[in-house]
Amino acid sequence: MxxxxxxxxxxxxxxxxxxxxxxxxxxxxxxxxxxxxxxxxxxxxxxxxxxxxxxxxxxAKLSQAMTLKCAIAGLDAxxxxxxxxxxxxxxxxxxxxxxxxxxxxxxxxxxxxxxxxxxxxxxxxxxxxxxxxxxSGEDLGAATGVSVVNGIRACAALRGITDLASLKIAVQGAGLIGESVARAMAAHGAHIRVADVDAVRAAKLAADIGGEAVPADSVLMQDVDIVSPCAIGGVLTPEVVAGLKAWAVCGGANNQLGDASVADQLAARDIGYVPDFLASSGAVILGACRNIMKVDPQPFLAAVEVTARQVLEQSQDKGLSTVEIAKLIARSRIDDARTQRTKGG
The missing domain is CATH 3.40.50.10860 (Leucine Dehydrogenase, chain A, domain 1)
Known part of the structure; x- marks a missing residue:
């Protein structure tokens, strides 16, 4: 035992x-x-x-990520x-x-x-x-697509880019979340490259949005502005990050980092990384707002962009990885709630 x-x-x-x-x-x-x-x-x-x-x-890892998602999104969950x-x-x-x-x-x-x-x-x-x-799986997946797009907006804004049509984005995964991100960014005029282990699925999505299907094993290494991992976790290994050509990473997959050292590696290369527990928070925002808090989720979804920009800016200012900054913000909210509860008792 x-x-x-x-x-x-x-x-x-x-x-x-x-x-x-x-x-x-x-x-x-x-x-x-x-x-x-x-x-x-x-x-x-x-x-x-x-x-x-x-x-x-x-x-354990997935539940810990959910705690961070809820806290940094401002949810009562x-x-x-x-x-x-x-x-x-x-x-x-x-x-x-x-x-x-x-x-x-x-x-x-x-x-x-x-x-x-x-x-x-x-x-x-x-x-x-x-x-x-x-x-409501489709609604939840679409909401995650919204939070990822808002994270992408923050990455662009940090570089003074307001016209999303100028961006080149590689989306890994053509499932519910990846498709939502690809379609939304294509609607803004961005140039999309998409890949999936199901090459036929990726090709169909690319054709639908006027994008380009690329091999699944090379999607993260594309010469683009932003890569968006929206499939499985653990894809950002030290080897992958060493070869990234993009200047930002923002995707909807959970636990994207292969290990903890990758966050520092991304920061050292000046690659803007929106932590996955923030970028992929759309589903839990929609679910918690609808089922627990009984409030409109739109302000919380919109706040992802504001929080993501805050995380990216503080990372640059303080010389810490975006993951460290985002965890500090999330845990501070939890600690404050515990303190208030103790005072109330």
Missing amino acids: NDVFDAMAAQGAHRILMLNDTRSGLKAIIALDDVTLGPACGGIRSQPYESFELALTDV GGGKTVVIDHPGMNRADAFRALGAYVQELGGLYHCAGDLGTSFEDLTHVAEKTSFCDL
Whole structure:
């Protein structure tokens, strides 16, 4: 048992629910990272994991990123996440129903939505058993596209660029978020290059927007102004960053940095990086505003540009990476809320 606690401590995880439903075969982990500002929000990720430790690492990092997203976006919400360990013995429909029942038992402390590997059908099974599941995947993906575009605006503004039509942008991923970013920037007249592991999908999107499809393995190395990682995480490795030709990075993928050193490497190369937990905050902004705060999400989406510019400017002024600056802003808001709560008690 100590091994479990040691593994949690190693990942900075302090509130973990391990779910094992023998009838359906559900094996899942829910991480509630921080609920200081409000109920935890975060999607359900489904994929095979080679070990419990890898699943724990994933859910812990993702839930921590959600805490930062909510805090820096000014939301009255905290960070959470679920990983479902996909395996041959799982009855998928029953497993997601069982997960929904567990979420419902939390009584609104955790609000879930979709994520990588979880289909709309999976979510409908979750929603059969809980009222705390957001089924509006397309809306959430489009909202993330809006927050990424607002981050791109901030990058351009820092260079004195007001005409987005002058930008050349390489978008990695032609899924819901990547497509939203590509279409929005193309509508502004920007020159778009897009790539996806599904080359046919990328080619179709490029044709629709008057852009160019490029190979998936070279999209981040394109000679463009801004690269926008909107697919999987961990793509910004030291080797990739060393070869970047772009002067800014702003995308909707979670956990884009291959390791912590990459943030400093980007700063050292004077590449403006909008931290992923800010750039990709659109979905949680929409979900939290609609389901928890009951307010108009538009002011929060618009504020992403303001915050991104603040992060980029402070990074230059203080000689710190944008990730450090953004984390300071987010954690300061959480600390202030804790202080106020203590005074109120």
